[in-house]
Amino acid sequence: MQAKAFICISLGLLATVQAASDLATDVRRCSGNKPFPLEVRVGGCITPPCNVVKGSTQLFEIDFAVDKYITSMKAMVKATTLGIITVPYELPPEVAAVCPNLMYGAYCPLYPTEDVTYLFSFPIGEYPEIGVKVEIYLVDQDGDTSTCFVCDIKVVKGNGSS
Template identity: 50%
Template sequence: MYRLTVICLALLVATAAATNVRECKNGQPFPLSVEVVNCAEMPCDVPKGSTVKMNVHFLGNRDNIKTITGVVHATTLGLTVPYPLPDEVSDVCRNLMHGAICPIYETEDVVYNFNFFIDPTYPEVSVKVELDLVDENKESVACFVTDVKVRRAIS
């Protein structure tokens, strides 16, 4: 009973801070919530040269997930391209919060601290960002889409 109360409380807190994001189009599992820090509604304004911080709250959707990798695709002006991430960011297991570690088990409740750097040379445009968390078999564990507006750097 205590564990259920703690889980319900955690979900309530996560939902209160959640950013309104969309599901991916290929039917991948949707996270419990996504908090884009300092952004409640899409599109999120992001200055060039800054790091967008996201907390992705998801459940393990199968047993014994040994590795999880964050894969980003960015779409702007009708063109979708992969957005390569440094290993220290794309390695979800390395960036789990609250003491969680891999392997992840089915129904395990975890939060990934995702830091998405906006290159200072990136043009000032609207971008659809898809983050898919995939396991060692390239199967999706959680996926979402958010919209950002890249702005001039804050001086």
């Protein structure tokens, strides 16, 4: 009987740990009434600012709903530092391309009412260790924003960084 109780407790703890790793990150809406994602999960972060290690890649899973026929999409990022300086953050083409990075068997073209997940592998450059507000938006072939959100991050040193 004790073995069964131990197994049930262990499975319950495992499910709790799995659920905690799948929790959504608390992100904010972009200005201008742009469509907001269904959910965003930033690896290792539930409550921003999210610590991101310079020189690494930070994973974001972005769940969003499609409201029109989409043949191609790209991710774009704006970064704001010191609360006043906003600049575009250039992404490598293979990262910016949304369609090849859709998860769970989704692919383009996308049709209205589809819910999909984009795996955004955000490259974190060798930047100063400061807080940054990042606005991440996905733009379709017509230049329309399909989804947009803001997340505060803090660039930190990793193990072995100088």
